[in-house]
Amino acid sequence: MTTVTNKNETGGDVRLSGISKTYDNGFTAVQPLDLTVPQGSFFALLGASGCGKTTTLRMIAGLEEPTTGTVFLGDQEVTHLPPYKRPVNTVFQSYALFPHLDIFENVAFGLRRRGIKSVKKQVEDMLELVQLGEQARKKPHQLSGGQQQRVAVARALINHPKVLLLDEPLGALDLKLRRQMQLELKRIQTEVGITFVHVTHDQEEAMTMADTVAVMNAGRVEQLGSPSDLYENPQTTFVANFLGTSNLIEAEVDTKNGDDIVLKAGGGKLVLPESRCSAPTTTGGKVLVGVRPEKISLTHADDAGEIPEGRNRITGKIAHSSFIGVSTQYVIDSAVCPEFEVYVQNIERDSRLAPGADVVLHWSPAHTFGLDAAQDIDAGVEEGAAA
Amino acid sequence: MATLTEAPPPLAPTAPEKKPPRRRGRLVPYWLLLPGMLWLVVFFALPMVYQASTSVQTGSLEEGYKVTWHFATYWDALSEYWPQYLRSILYAGSATILCLVLGYPLAYLIAFRAGRWRNLIMILVIAPFFTSFLIRTLAWKTILADGGPVVGALNSLHVLDVTSWLGWTTGDRVLATPLAVVCGLTYNFLPFMILPLYTSLERIDTRLHEAAGDLYAKPVTTFRKVTFPLSMPGVVSGTLLTFIPAAGDYVNADLLGSTDTRMVGNVIQSQFLRILDYPTAAALSFILMAAILVMVTVYIRKSGTEDLV
Numbered sequence: 001m002t003t004v005t006n007k008n009e010t011g012g013d014v015r016l017s018g019i020s021k022t023y024d025n026g027f028t029a030v031q032p033l034d035l036t037v038p039q040g041s042f043f044a045l046l047g048a049s050g051c052g053k054t055t056t057l058r059m060i061a062g063l064e065e066p067t068t069g070t071v072f073l074g075d076q077e078v079t080h081l082p083p084y085k086r087p088v089n090t091v092f093q094s095y096a097l098f099p100h101l102d103i104f105e106n107v108a109f110g111l112r113r114r115g116i117k118s119v120k121k122q123v124e125d126m127l128e129l130v131q132l133g134e135q136a137r138k139k140p141h142q143l144s145g146g147q148q149q150r151v152a153v154a155r156a157l158i159n160h161p162k163v164l165l166l167d168e169p170l171g172a173l174d175l176k177l178r179r180q181m182q183l184e185l186k187r188i189q190t191e192v193g194i195t196f197v198h199v200t201h202d203q204e205e206a207m208t209m210a211d212t213v214a215v216m217n218a219g220r221v222e223q224l225g226s227p228s229d230l231y232e233n234p235q236t237t238f239v240a241n242f243l244g245t246s247n248l249i250e251a252e253v254d255t256k257n258g259d260d261i262v263l264k265a266g267g268g269k270l271v272l273p274e275s276r277c278s279a280p281t282t283t284g285g286k287v288l289v290g291v292r293p294e295k296i297s298l299t300h301a302d303d304a305g306e307i308p309e310g311r312n313r314i315t316g317k318i319a320h321s322s323f324i325g326v327s328t329q330y331v332i333d334s335a336v337c338p339e340f341e342v343y344v345q346n347i348e349r350d351s352r353l354a355p356g357a358d359v360v361l362h363w364s365p366a367h368t369f370g371l372d373a374a375q376d377i378d379a380g381v382e383e384g385a386a387a
Numbered sequence: 388m389a390t391l392t393e394a395p396p397p398l399a400p401t402a403p404e405k406k407p408p409r410r411r412g413r414l415v416p417y418w419l420l421l422p423g424m425l426w427l428v429v430f431f432a433l434p435m436v437y438q439a440s441t442s443v444q445t446g447s448l449e450e451g452y453k454v455t456w457h458f459a460t461y462w463d464a465l466s467e468y469w470p471q472y473l474r475s476i477l478y479a480g481s482a483t484i485l486c487l488v489l490g491y492p493l494a495y496l497i498a499f500r501a502g503r504w505r506n507l508i509m510i511l512v513i514a515p516f517f518t519s520f521l522i523r524t525l526a527w528k529t530i531l532a533d534g535g536p537v538v539g540a541l542n543s544l545h546v547l548d549v550t551s552w553l554g555w556t557t558g559d560r561v562l563a564t565p566l567a568v569v570c571g572l573t574y575n576f577l578p579f580m581i582l583p584l585y586t587s588l589e590r591i592d593t594r595l596h597e598a599a600g601d602l603y604a605k606p607v608t609t610f611r612k613v614t615f616p617l618s619m620p621g622v623v624s625g626t627l628l629t630f631i632p633a634a635g636d637y638v639n640a641d642l643l644g645s646t647d648t649r650m651v652g653n654v655i656q657s658q659f660l661r662i663l664d665y666p667t668a669a670a671l672s673f674i675l676m677a678a679i680l681v682m683v684t685v686y687i688r689k690s691g692t693e694d695l696v
Contacts, residue, residue: 088601
């Protein structure tokens with residue numbers, strides 16, 4: 001890291017260095033991990049269940065003691081501080097609202113514990129922010145799931161924590177409400193400017209809300225970056241398959257041509273910009289070539305001559321097609337990849353593109369990415385489908 | 388596709404079949420209530436009516452009793468035996484408080500900290516119940532025997548000096564004193580306190596503890612503001628289950644106490660079985676019942692747990 005350590009800049013950063021968690025039964029939930037969450041950002045920890053994302057969050061909250069490593073909040077080391085001494089608040093999965101207290105008292109709980117006497121104004125303002133002013137005297141069980149969720153957010157935010165931790169906060173809500181709350185949380189985060197660390201297994205949720213996403217798998221961070229960076233430039237097969245869908249082709253490095261690598265796959269050649277390849281590229285070495293389904297164009301074999309020069313092409317036969325409305329999804333049977341997925345927008349439909357038709361798939365080399373072939377080609381497929 | 392068209396048919400035939408059982412089902416709750424209601428009528432309501440009529444009868448064993456609506460029996464019973472009533476409430480109250488003080492930490496431990504020892508500790512709590520109530524109380528006679536190790540230890544620690552000064556014990560004796568009776572009551576009713584406490588503590592979501600900690604509550608504050616309020620249903624039912632039977636108990640006062648520690652249960656027992664003054668015995672029972680009812684109602688109102696119990 002070459003950033004200048006200006007006090008203002010790191011004032012509210014969350015810095016985890018080398019933290020890991022091994023439980024008494026020998027299970028390692030989190031492998032030694034370094035992570036910096038910049039102040040004021042919306043950060044998502046994304047992964048399937050059991051990948052260590054919640055454990056990481058709980059170590060920041062102080063609910064779990066790390067086996068190794070340190071946790072810094074700004075300049076303050078908090079690794080061994082109990083939760084009630086940390087300037088951090090959590091929105092728990094299924095909210096954990098106090099059932100014996102009304103909404104007002106739930107929200108006032110943190111203020112009262114810090115000895116603040118006149119809480120009325122602050123609580124009312126906070127309930128206004130989450131649009132629950134009318135419900136102040138109700139008990140949690142009288143509210144709907146979405147309202148309870150907002151109470152949980154208000155109860156945490158009112159303390160102006162340095163970091164707000166959200167543990168699958170939308171998991172219990174139905175799809176429509178979830179969408180609505182995603183926008184709501186994003187709005188609140190922009191409004192209050194507090195660092196949010198959001199744990200989720202829902203890739204769409206992570207991508208729509210977060211500035212930075214860390215994809216976790218088996219206790220490790222697979223890749224960290226902006227949502228578009230992760231999607232366009234996956235570094236591992238897990239990220240490629242977990243975030244959206246990727247077509248991965250096994251290929252062999254043939255020659256290098258300037259900034260491009262030329263690869264052999266099946267009978268044909270594919271071009272890949274070297275800058276978009278995260279694998280070592282020695283001649284004769286194996287590389288996994290990937291491309292997203294929506295980057296591919298589909299042309300009937302009869303019109304193959306009209307395809308512009310310089311595009312990567314693969315021939316195959318349509319196995320299935322399903323009409324989605326906004327697009328049509330094809331599964332292509334090709335020699336290099338048995339189930340090649342292609343999404344074509346429904347602008348002008350070519351009626352010849354029906355199951356059984358011979359087609360040419362072609363895409364720009366700039367949309368191609370290269371991955372290390374030593375990895376499991378199907379890593380993350382099931383987890384991605386489950387999420 | 389195939390599943391879509393196949394899905395509706397299985398629903399269609401079952402729908403009309405469901406209707407008749409539902410109509411018959413309307414009576415099911417009443418049938419289920421019947422055994423319990425019968426039991427209550429035969430063993431609770433009828434004896435109550437019988438005892439109520441006994442309490443307002445006059446007469447003698449030889450000439451027989453007649454209902455003469457003689458309510459003066461109540462007044463006589465109360466004015467003669469008020470010290471025993473007071474003592475019953477005092478002893479039962481002390482035993483209830485002791486049970487709560489002893490039982491709460493244990494119930495807390497079982498609910499939150501015992502881990503795999505939980506079942507073993509629960510068995511240990513219930514195990515004494517495999518022996519008879521009488522034998523267990525008699526065992527306390529041995530434990531508290533004059534010159535025994537317990538009395539000896541208490542004596543050498545000068546505890547008995549303090550308790551004698553408070554009037555709980557007399558001289559260097561524990562047996563046949565109020566302390567012995569309260570100890571017996573506490574011991575015998577402790578499980579009735581622990582079990583409801585455990586049940587209500589165990590129901591508390593431990594994430595609420597984490598949430599309280601996350602919101603700046605120290606462990607002690609978490610207990611005061613979250614755990615204890617949420618365990619109130621257990622506290623209320625535990626204290627009721629201890630206090631009500633303890634107030635009517637006579638075995639402990641009989642075996643561990645003396646004539647100076649007689650509780651109202653002892654009076655009722657002797658009126659019924661030795662003196663054979665049935666109207667007085669019945670009146671005493673009704674006064675005790677009324678007193679307990681009033682106290683319990685006030686208690687539940689005060690503790691504000693009507694909606695929790």
